[in-house]
Amino acid sequence: MSHRIITISREFGSGGRTIGKEAAEKLGIPCYDQELIEKIAEDSGLNKDFIREKGEYAPRGSLFASSFFYDRSYTGFNVQDLLWQSQRKVILDLAEKGGCVIVGRCADYILQGKHDLLKVFVYASMEKREERILKVYGENEEAPRKRLEDKDKRRRAYYRLYTDMEWGQVQNYDIALNSGELGIEKCVDILTMLY
């Protein structure tokens, strides 16, 4: 059976997860985030920190020299691919349960054509995201801008590898929200209205 599902792709620090959670709460539907990680851990046997980090990001460093790609050239399959398979299975199973919000993890791509999706992209300027991560995560040894650029780059690489699509390219979404300009609350209102 097909359900109405909101998938949220977001730039790191844009507040996309918060928007997803608050919209789900208003709509009285589940928002899968921590639960997703727990289910993937159960299904795959991988540990939660690995899933949290590697289920959305290509590894650090020069991408083509990294083990991420290197391992695959020998075996055609690596632990990252195992995670992808498990993640895909868990997302498909959860979606079968009914309407929900799913944050990140290429859910838009995985559920395409199977459910009635509202595909959302949340973004903000570098300055607004810097402000937000300092506020939410506190000071960090790493410069916030460097951290943001690194996260963006790795998320884009991950998305491209597994979906063969461009992350953040507006044509792949139904709506794109600049949370830095609109504010979190207005973004939540819009998603609630569109559901």
Place this chain on the structure above:
Amino acid sequence: MSHRIITISREFGSGGRTIGKEAAEKLGIPCYDQELIEKIAEDSGLNKDFIREKGEYAPRGSLFASSFFYDRSYTGFNVQDLLWQSQRKVILDLAEKGGCVIVGRCADYILQGKHDLLKVFVYASMEKREERILKVYGENEEAPRKRLEDKDKRRRAYYRLYTDMEWGQVQNYDIALNSGELGIEKCVDILTMLY
């Protein structure tokens, strides 16, 4: 004095103009479109068809070989630049009058920093835009897809030349709406809500 102004950039055939008009009507503010062309005609002495066509589009053909660029290399200034200057002046003057909606013509770039802008990008898939232009403009000698691709390409080139920014790149906007998926009415509702 600074006013709240909605600027709409849109892909050809996405219904961006209709969304702008209907949102303005609901909000009880003017939507500048035809009036813009008339004022530019008065100000510049150029004819309306020229303004309609050349105020948003780079000319057809290989862009770098065209007279658009060629003329400029001799005089540093051509009729297209005259139009740009006039367009800029008219948009700045109209914006001074109060809150409004302005469709196209790089108004987002021209008014940036001068007014309280809601910068909107309206887009849709090629298929949905084909459907729409056939419905709105009727059958055309030129294949609709070719016409859409040509319009997109020339609008992008025009925008880049005069603003030095990428047209349709989401980071330049506050919100991007896929009118083909959301429908015209929902897009109007969102703009009304955000004003």
